[in-house]
Structures are given as C-alpha cells and as structure tokens.
Amino acid sequence: MQRNATAAVIGAGDYIGAAIASRFAAEGYQVFAGRRTADKLGALKSEIESAGGRCEARGLDARKEDDITQFLAEADAAAPLEVCIFNVGANVNVPILDTTERVFRKVWEMGCYAGFLTGREAARLMLPHGRGTILFTGATASVRGGIGYAAFAAAKFGLRAVAQSMARELGPKNIHVAHLVIDAGVDTAFVRERIKARGGEAALKNLLPDTLMNPLSIANAYWMLHSQTRDAWTFELDLRPYGETW
Amino acid sequence: MQRNATAAVIGAGDYIGAAIASRFAAEGYQVFAGRRTADKLGALKSEIESAGGRCEARGLDARKEDDITQFLAEADAAAPLEVCIFNVGANVNVPILDTTERVFRKVWEMGCYAGFLTGREAARLMLPHGRGTILFTGATASVRGGIGYAAFAAAKFGLRAVAQSMARELGPKNIHVAHLVIDAGVDTAFVRERIKARGGEAALKNLLPDTLMNPLSIANAYWMLHSQTRDAWTFELDLRPYGETW
Amino acid sequence: MQRNATAAVIGAGDYIGAAIASRFAAEGYQVFAGRRTADKLGALKSEIESAGGRCEARGLDARKEDDITQFLAEADAAAPLEVCIFNVGANVNVPILDTTERVFRKVWEMGCYAGFLTGREAARLMLPHGRGTILFTGATASVRGGIGYAAFAAAKFGLRAVAQSMARELGPKNIHVAHLVIDAGVDTAFVRERIKARGGEAALKNLLPDTLMNPLSIANAYWMLHSQTRDAWTFELDLRPYGETW
Amino acid sequence: MQRNATAAVIGAGDYIGAAIASRFAAEGYQVFAGRRTADKLGALKSEIESAGGRCEARGLDARKEDDITQFLAEADAAAPLEVCIFNVGANVNVPILDTTERVFRKVWEMGCYAGFLTGREAARLMLPHGRGTILFTGATASVRGGIGYAAFAAAKFGLRAVAQSMARELGPKNIHVAHLVIDAGVDTAFVRERIKARGGEAALKNLLPDTLMNPLSIANAYWMLHSQTRDAWTFELDLRPYGETW
Numbered sequence: 012m013q014r015n016a017t018a019a020v021i022g023a024g025d026y027i028g029a030a031i032a033s034r035f036a037a038e039g040y041q042v043f044a045g046r047r048t049a050d051k052l053g054a055l056k057s058e059i060e061s062a063g064g065r066c067e068a069r070g071l072d073a074r075k076e077d078d079i080t081q082f083l084a085e086a087d088a089a090a091p092l093e094v095c096i097f098n099v100g101a102n103v104n105v106p107i108l109d110t111t112e113r114v115f116r117k118v119w120e121m122g123c124y125a126g127f128l129t130g131r132e133a134a135r136l137m138l139p140h141g142r143g144t145i146l147f148t149g150a151t152a153s154v155r156g157g158i159g160y161a162a163f164a165a166a167k168f169g170l171r172a173v174a175q176s177m178a179r180e181l182g183p184k185n186i187h188v189a190h191l192v193i194d195a196g197v198d199t200a201f202v203r204e205r206i207k208a209r210g211g212e213a214a215l216k217n218l219l220p221d222t223l224m225n226p227l228s229i230a231n232a233y234w235m236l237h238s239q240t241r242d243a244w245t246f247e248l249d250l251r252p253y254g255e256t257w
Numbered sequence: 258m259q260r261n262a263t264a265a266v267i268g269a270g271d272y273i274g275a276a277i278a279s280r281f282a283a284e285g286y287q288v289f290a291g292r293r294t295a296d297k298l299g300a301l302k303s304e305i306e307s308a309g310g311r312c313e314a315r316g317l318d319a320r321k322e323d324d325i326t327q328f329l330a331e332a333d334a335a336a337p338l339e340v341c342i343f344n345v346g347a348n349v350n351v352p353i354l355d356t357t358e359r360v361f362r363k364v365w366e367m368g369c370y371a372g373f374l375t376g377r378e379a380a381r382l383m384l385p386h387g388r389g390t391i392l393f394t395g396a397t398a399s400v401r402g403g404i405g406y407a408a409f410a411a412a413k414f415g416l417r418a419v420a421q422s423m424a425r426e427l428g429p430k431n432i433h434v435a436h437l438v439i440d441a442g443v444d445t446a447f448v449r450e451r452i453k454a455r456g457g458e459a460a461l462k463n464l465l466p467d468t469l470m471n472p473l474s475i476a477n478a479y480w481m482l483h484s485q486t487r488d489a490w491t492f493e494l495d496l497r498p499y500g501e502t503w
Numbered sequence: 504m505q506r507n508a509t510a511a512v513i514g515a516g517d518y519i520g521a522a523i524a525s526r527f528a529a530e531g532y533q534v535f536a537g538r539r540t541a542d543k544l545g546a547l548k549s550e551i552e553s554a555g556g557r558c559e560a561r562g563l564d565a566r567k568e569d570d571i572t573q574f575l576a577e578a579d580a581a582a583p584l585e586v587c588i589f590n591v592g593a594n595v596n597v598p599i600l601d602t603t604e605r606v607f608r609k610v611w612e613m614g615c616y617a618g619f620l621t622g623r624e625a626a627r628l629m630l631p632h633g634r635g636t637i638l639f640t641g642a643t644a645s646v647r648g649g650i651g652y653a654a655f656a657a658a659k660f661g662l663r664a665v666a667q668s669m670a671r672e673l674g675p676k677n678i679h680v681a682h683l684v685i686d687a688g689v690d691t692a693f694v695r696e697r698i699k700a701r702g703g704e705a706a707l708k709n710l711l712p713d714t715l716m717n718p719l720s721i722a723n724a725y726w727m728l729h730s731q732t733r734d735a736w737t738f739e740l741d742l743r744p745y746g747e748t749w
Numbered sequence: 750m751q752r753n754a755t756a757a758v759i760g761a762g763d764y765i766g767a768a769i770a771s772r773f774a775a776e777g778y779q780v781f782a783g784r785r786t787a788d789k790l791g792a793l794k795s796e797i798e799s800a801g802g803r804c805e806a807r808g809l810d811a812r813k814e815d816d817i818t819q820f821l822a823e824a825d826a827a828a829p830l831e832v833c834i835f836n837v838g839a840n841v842n843v844p845i846l847d848t849t850e851r852v853f854r855k856v857w858e859m860g861c862y863a864g865f866l867t868g869r870e871a872a873r874l875m876l877p878h879g880r881g882t883i884l885f886t887g888a889t890a891s892v893r894g895g896i897g898y899a900a901f902a903a904a905k906f907g908l909r910a911v912a913q914s915m916a917r918e919l920g921p922k923n924i925h926v927a928h929l930v931i932d933a934g935v936d937t938a939f940v941r942e943r944i945k946a947r948g949g950e951a952a953l954k955n956l957l958p959d960t961l962m963n964p965l966s967i968a969n970a971y972w973m974l975h976s977q978t979r980d981a982w983t984f985e986l987d988l989r990p991y992g993e994t995w
Contacts, residue, residue, distance in 0.1 A: 322604050352672065353622070353623055353626060353668070353669055353672055353673070354623065354626060354627055354630075356619075356623065358568045358616075358619075358620060361616065361619050362616065365611065365615075365616070365661070369611075369657060369661070370604075370607065370608065370611070373602075373604075373607050373653060373654075373657065374604060376599070377599055377600065377602060377653075380599055380600065381600055384600075398664075401667070402663070402664040402665065402666070402667030402668035402670075402671070403667075403668060403671060404668065404671045404672040405668070405672065406664075406668050407619060407622075407623075407664070407665045407668040407669060408619075410664035410665075410667070410668055411615055411619065411661035411662070411664040411665050411668075412661070413664070414660035414661050414663060414664035415611070415615070415657035415658070415660050415661040415664075416657070417648070417660060418644075418648040418652075418653070418656035418657040418659070418660035418661075419648065419653045419656075419657050420648070421647070421648030421649075421656070422599070422648035422649060422650065422651070422652050422653040422656055422657075423599055423653060424648075425648070425649060425650045426598065426599055426650040426651065427599070
C-alpha cells in the first residue's frame with residue numbers, strides 16, 4: 012500500500028536512522044532520507060526500493076537552516092509531510108578541561124540546534140495539514156549529565172527541552188511530538204568494535220543474545236509512537252535491552 | 258489463535274482494566290480477570306466470550322496476600338502466566354488535615370501494597386518459565402504530589418518505586434516490568450458525570466473529540482509494551498490526549 | 504538565648520536525629536526528642552543539657568497515631584511548636600521474592616505512614632500559630648528504586664510524595680515543608696562497621712577524610728532550611744560528600 | 750575581615766547578580782563583577798565600597814571565550830579565585846514558529862555556552878588551588894520545557910547538564926559545583942512593571958508581602974551553598990516564595 016504522504020528522516024546515516032527510514036517505507040510512506048553525505052545513502056535507498064518502497068536520498072548539513080528548510084519543503088512538495096524524525100547525534104566524552112569551545116559548540120549545533128530547526132520547520136509544514144508526528148532521538152545523556160559529558164549532555168538536555176516545549180504547544184494543534192530516550196548501546200559495527208577493543212575477541216564472542224539493541228526494534232518504537240491515536244499520546248519513553256544495568 | 262498462556266488482570270473492574278482484559282483475550286490469551294466483586298465481571302466475561310475469547314472472572318481482595326497468591330496460582334495452573342497487569346487505583350483528593358489515617362492506609366493498601374504483592378507473586382510464577390511481562394498502571398500522581406493528594410500520591414509514588422526496583426532486578430532474568438503514567442482523564446461514565454457536575458450539560462456537549470482517553474487506546478499501549486522484543490524494552494511511558502495541558 | 508518555641512524530632516535515635524536535636528537546642532529551642540526507646544535518649548538529653556540547652560526525651564512508636572499526636576501536643580503545650588523533623592528510617596535491601604508482606608508493610612509504616620502522621624499533626628498544631636517548619640529526611644531511595652529496594656524505596660518515594668503534597672498545600676499558609684535527599688553514608692558506627700566488614704581494617708583506615716557525612720553537617724542543612732526567609736524557600740535539596748559517585 | 754580570595758560574578762548586572770556580589774563582598778571576598786556594560790556596574794561598585802568591601806567592575810561579553818578567560822584570570826591574579834557564579838540569563842517566550850534561528854542561538858550562547866566557558870575556566874584556575882565553588886543560576890525552565898520556551902529551556906536544560914557533569918567530575922577534586930533552580934519571579938523593577946501592566950496599579954498595590962523573591966534572600970542561598978562543608982555538599986536546590994503555585 013502506498014500512502015500519499017512523506018516521512019522525513021534527518022540523520023538517516025547511522026543504523027537507527029536507516030532502520031527507521033526502512034520501517035516507514037515499508038508502511039507505504041515515501042521516505043526522504045537526509046544525512047551529511049548523500050553518497051552514503053545509496054545502500055539504504057537500494058534496500059528500500061528493492062523491497063518495493065520509495066526513498067529519496069539527500070545530502071544536507073543539518074546545522075544549516077537553509078538545508079533543513081529546503082529538504083523538508085521538498086519532501087512536503089512530493090506529498091504531505093506526515094512524519095519527521097530527528098536522529099542526528101554527536102556522542103563525545105571529554106574531560107571538562109579538554110572540552111574546547113569548538114567541540115562544545117559543534118556538538119550542540121548537531122545535537123540540539125539542528126533538532127530545533129528540524130522540529131520548527133516540520134511544524135510549519137504540518138500545521139496547514141492539521142496533523143503530523145515529530146520524533147526526537149534522545150539518549151541516556153538526555154536525562155543525566157555524566158562525567159565527561161558536558162558537551163553531549165548539554166546538547167541532549169537541550170533537545171529534550173525543545174521536544175517538551177513543542178509537544179506542549181503543538182499537541183492541541185494535533186501535532187504529536189515525542190522523545191525517545193535510548194539508554195544503551197545499539198548493535199552497530201562501531202559498538203562491536205568498542206566492545207572488542209575493551210574486552211578482546213572473547214568479550215565479543217561471549218556477548219549474550221539481545222544485549223545490544225537491534226536498530227529494527229528501535230524503529231518499531233518510532234512506528235508505534237506514530238501509530239498512537241491522539242486520545243492517548245506518549246511524549247516520552249525509554250528503551251534499553253533486558254540485561255542492561257540502569 | 259489461542260495461546261497456551263494466561264494474562265492476569267488485577268483491578269479488571271474499571272474501564273481501563275476491562276479494556277486491557279479484552280485486548281489480551283483478543284490476542285489469544287486466556288484471561289484471568291480479578292476485582293473485588295466477581296459479579297460485576299459478568300459483562301466483561303460475556304463480552305470476551307462472545308468475541309471468541311476466554312475469560313475467568315474471580316472476586317478477590319487485592320490487599321490480601323492469600324487472595325493474590327491464589328488468584329495468580331490458579332491462572333498459572335490453567336496455563337503458564339505470561340502477562341500480569343496491576344490496575345487497582347484509589348484516587349482520592351482530601352486536604353491534609355482531613356486525611357484520616359484510615360484513608361491514608363487504605364489508599365496505600367490498594368494502590369501500592371496490593372501492587373507489590375501482585376508483582377512479587379507474578380515474578381515468582383514467571384521466573385521458572387524464564388519469561389513474562391508485569392505492567393503497572395500509574396497516574397499523574399505517580400510523579401507529582403499535588404495539593405490534596407498526600408494519600409494518593411504516596412501510594413502511586415510507592416508503586417512506581419516497586420516497579421522500578423522490580424524492573425532492575427528482573428529485567429536480566431527476562432521479566433519485562435513496565436510502568437504507565439496515565440496523565441489525564443479516561444472516558445468513563447464517572448469522568449463524564451464530573452464534567453457535567455462542574456460545567457453543566459453544555460460542558461459535556463462541547464467536549465472536543467478525543468480529549469478524553471478511550472480505554473481501548475490505553476489497552477493498546479499495554480499490548481505494545483508486552484509486544485516489545487527484549488533487546489529494546491521500555492520501562493516507562495506517559496499517556497495523555499492531544500489536547501491536554503501538562 | 505532561649506526561645507519560647509519547641510522543636511520536635513521524631514526519630515531522634517540515630518546519629519542524624521541526635522545531631523539535629525542538638526543543633527536546634529543550641530539555637531535556643533526547647534527540643535522534644537522522640538524515639539522508640541526513651542532510655543536510649545539519655546545521652547542526647549545529657550549532652551544537650553550540659554551545653555545549656557533544653558531537651559525532653561520521650562519514648563514513642565511513630566507508627567501509632569496516638570503516640571505521635573500526644574508527643575507533638577505535649578511539645579506544643581510546652582511552647583508553640585515551630586519546627587518538626589521526621590527522621591525515621593528503615594533501610595533494608597532484600598531481593599523481591601524474599602520481601603515478605605510483613606517487611607514491606609513495616610518498612611512503609613516506619614518510613615512513610617509515620618511521616619504522614621507526623622506531618623499532618625505538626626501542621627494541625629502550627630496552622631493556628633500561623634507559621635512553622637516541617638522537614639522530612641529522604642535518601643537515595645527517595646528518587647531511585649534500585650535492586651532489592653522495593654520495600655525501602657516504596658516507603659521513601661511515598662514520604663517524598665507526602666512532603667510535596669504538604670509543601671504545595673501548606674506553603675501559602677506560611678508552613679515551610681521541605682525534603683532532604685541524603686544521598687550517601689553518614690559517619691556512624693554502623694556504617695564504619697560495614698566498611699570494615701567489606702574491606703577489612705585497612706579499608707577503614709584508608710578512608711579519606713570527609714568521605715562520610717558528619718551528622719553535624721547534615722544538621723546544619725536542616726537549620727539552614729528552617730532559617731530561610733519565606734520569600735525564598737527551598738522544597739528539596741540533596742546532600743552527599745565531595746568524593747561520592749552519583 | 751578581608752580574605753585573600755576572589756569571588757567572580759558573571760552576569761552581575763541584574764538584581765540577583767548584584768545581590769550575590771554584595772553578599773560575598775560583605776563576607777570579605779574581593780569581588781570581580783562582570784556584565785556587558787561596565788558603566789552599569791558603577792552603582793554596585795559604589796555600594797560595595799561604601800560598605801567597606803572591595804569590588805572590581807569589568808565589561809565583558811560572556812559569549813566570548815577570551816573575555817571570560819581574561820576576566821577570570823585577572824580575578825585569580827588579584828587573589829586566588831575561590832568562588833565563581835554564573836548568572837547570565839536570557840528569558841524569552843516566543844511561539845515555536847516565531848523562534849528565529851538567531852534568537853535560539855543567542856539565547857543559548859548567553860544562557861548555556863557562556864556558562865560552560867565560565868565553569869570550565871573557573872575549574873582550570875581552581876584546580877591548582879585544590880578548592881573552589883562554582884554556582885550556576887537556573888530557572889523553572891531548567892527542568893520544564895513550557896509553551897513558548899523552546900529557546901530558553903533548551904539553554905537552561907543545557908546549563909543544568911553542564912553543571913551536573915562538572916559536579917560529578919570535579920567534586921572528587923574538591924570543587925563544589927551546584928545549581929540553583931529559581932522557580933519564581935524576583936522582586937525587580939521589571940517584574941513589578943509586568944505585574945502592573947497585567948493587572949493595573951491595584952495588582953501591584955495588593956501584592957502580598959514576600960510573594961516576590963528578595964534578591965538578598967537568593968544571595969543568601971548562594972552563600973549557604975558555598976559555606977557547606979565538603980562532607981555534605983548540595984548539588985541542587987530550588988527556591989520559590991511561600992505563596993507560589995508550583
């Protein structure tokens with residue numbers, strides 16, 4: 012079933028973003044996938060299309076207002092923008108004295124400022140349609156400022172504030188804004204490398220099943236939030252594997 | 258499709274509890290529905306059965322350890338207990354000086370102590386099966402102690418603590434424990450009466466669509482939580498209508 | 504300087520409670536110190552009196568409404584009750600399956616129910632005076648339900664709910680209600696024994712200075728809260744040593 | 750009593766900042782007061798000096814790394830920097846669609862980025878001394894993203910994250926980092942004007958005593974935090990008038 016509606020994913024580059032894009036494509040949405048380098052979206056586009064879905068891949072710098080505005084406008088021109096997902100991250104851990112102003116600013120621009128631009132522009136396009144869903148990807152650092160996370164947590168706390176403020180303002184206008192706190196490692200090549208670097212080949216081999224999050228499972232949570240009827244919307248939920256210590 | 262598994266709902270009396278019971282019955286679970294007066298479960302049982310489902314109705318006092326133990330043991334004897342939902346509430350609003358020790362204790366026994374008994378006994382039965390889902394119904398008062406809510410919030414905060422503690426201990430043992438913060442009025446005869454009492458017939462007539470929560474929508478959230486794969490479990494989510502001020 | 508006012512401490516038995524009692528006695532309040540066994544208050548009473556202060560020691564069961572009512576009434580009869588501190592705890596850590604209903608109930612009766620009775624009765628006596636301060640001792644378990652803490656956290660979350668609800672209702676009536684989250688070990692014989700049991704004599708000897716909280720430092724925080732002018736009251740603050748991991 | 754130590758206040762311009770500067774000057778600290786326009790600090794400097802205190806007034810742009818670095822270095826050169834207070838705000842309320850990228854960025858630069866720079870540079874100077882106190886001024890918007898507050902709350906949430914992260918990293922190094930949530934209106938000409946604009950002359954005249962916060966009372970809370978012994982430090986406390994609804 013094809014829907015006459017678009018779903019935009021900003022930050023479609025990593026595992027989560029790609030899984031979300033595929034999930035919404037599988038539900039009939041025309042997906043607009045954006046990330047820094049368009050070339051890197053080729054595999055995702057092929058995968059979606061070979062499964063019978065529709066995907067437009069675009070390169071964009073999420074920290075540039077014009078890029079965001081144009082990307083979302085293009086999506087909305089193709090078909091009404093119904094879903095917008097902000098999934099740009101910039102997880103860094105640096106001792107406070109070594110956190111340069113450049114890093115602090117860049118992490119914020121990617122993790123918070125870009126999210127604000129995305130949310131605001133999505134809302135601008137959705138309000139005339141009278142409906143829409145805007146979802147923000149959060150992390151442990153959205154609710155806890157741990158050691159070394161001054162930059163990352165400042166961005167993630169800030170993004171959560173944007174999401175809360177938008178949810179309260181836009182909910183009554185039938186725009187569902189939600190925030191997902193992803194509180195553990197996702198099963199990516201990067202995370203597996205890190206486990207190996209820390210604990211050796213054995214650590215990787217002994218990894219218990221389902222102790223890393225499958226991007227597909229996360230994508231299902233985004234889909235579920237979008238599927239909620241408006242009489243019972245969720246603003247925030249957390250996600251972690253069964254074995255996680257928290 | 259019938260499953261060889263039971264879903265127990267303690268506090269199946271009100272709208273939410275009944276909707277949850279129906280939802281799980283529709284998914285093939287043999288439902289054990291418990292509330293104070295078994296007679297009042299007749300309609301629910303009939304409704305489930307006429308839809309092709311299975312429902313056992315039992316009267317029980319959730320504040321009595323033996324009642325809880327026996328009810329859940331009976332469910333588990335019929336087929337492995339896979340889902341257990343605690344949905345007993347006791348919403349009261351009383352100025353602090355007028356809150357008798359009897360009210361404070363009773364509200365706690367119903368809202369917190371009974372939840373502890375339910376969760377613990379469900380866990381005891383589920384652990385040998387190596388799996389299970391335990392869901393607790395929370396409210397605004399689970400996270401905010403408003404004026405007049407000393408008794409109710411003390412019970413609800415306490416229930417949330419039980420849920421958190423159980424989630425952390427039982428998650429690694431493959432038992433999914435979650436807590437739902439229901440942050441608004443559910444569409445029940447009682448709530449409609451209250452709206453009428455406050456604002457007259459007009460207030461009721463002018464009620465915008467979907468501004469009260471449909472019990473079915475809430476039941477869907479319980480089902481969704483139970484459906485999550487264990488690599489990405491949610492501990493807590495909130496639910497409220499799109500038009501709600503929060 | 505002697506004040507014509509009483510300060511009541513319920514749970515004056517442990518190190519914190521005794522330090523608070525001494526602190527308020529040193530500020531000129533006639534202190535009413537209550538704990539389960541009056542005999543054990545002898546040292547505290549002597550210490551306060553030899554420092555020139557006033558202290559009445561009473562045995563009471565904080566879980567009995569009559570005991571609380573009578574204790575506070577007696578204090579208020581001696582001189583207007585201006586400060587009331589609830590400091591009864593019952594820290595236990597038990598796996599969920601081993602948490603008996605008896606333990607769950609008792610921990611709640613001591614940690615939450617007794618706090619409600621204390622707060623309510625103190626408010627009843629203070630309202631006619633048009634002023635007063637009611638302070639509740641919280642813990643890490645007031646805001647986090649850790650593994651094994653179902654009983655303790657349920658009580659402590661509940662006590663925090665009571666405090667919040669009372670603060671919101673009584674603030675405008677000039678009663679200052681506050682809650683202190685004591686997020687680490689206090690320097691007591693019991694805690695030192697535990698450190699020794701875990702890490703041996705060496706662990707105790709190597710303990711860095713100021714890594715356990717001095718009861719006097721905690722008592723200072725209670726005094727500070729009571730000293731706040733009503734245009735800038737604090738409801739909640741946390742306390743932990745500088746070296747604590749949190 | 751004069752201390753051989755400096756206290757720096759960044760954002761000394763408003764009522765709170767000035768009161769804090771005066772409070773620490775009265776305790777014997779040589780105060781370095783910074784705000785955008787040095788000229789506007791004349792009254793504060795005179796007031797402090799005529800009370801026998803010491804105050805250096807400096808113009809600075811808190812969003813410029815060099816300005817912050819130089820300001821704090823100068824303070825530390827005069828005498829060891831012992832206290833640093835970040836009190837720059839930028840409270841704005843704008844509907845999400847009207848929040849320009851310029852406003853969002855500027856509010857963040859003033860409210861969060863400048864705070865990060867301040868905290869980091871203060872820590873850099875204090876660590877060699879082996880001690881120090883860094884205090885951040887928060888607001889309701891530090892913990893709640895209300896309607897129209899996307900920009901302000903994003904900055905304030907972010908500042909709180911910086912404070913948390915720094916507190917956890919620097920606490921064990923004997924630097925006390927704390928965050929104050931000022932949850933109501935302070936008694937300033939601006940706030941009184943706003944009350945008058947909304948409710949007329951009568952609203953201002955009928956204002957109950959102590960329902961606006963006296964800057965001096967707030968300054969006392971900063972002093973109290975600095976005075977805490979390191980075995981019992983507070984990270985966060987809230988402040989509001991007794992009559993406030995929260």
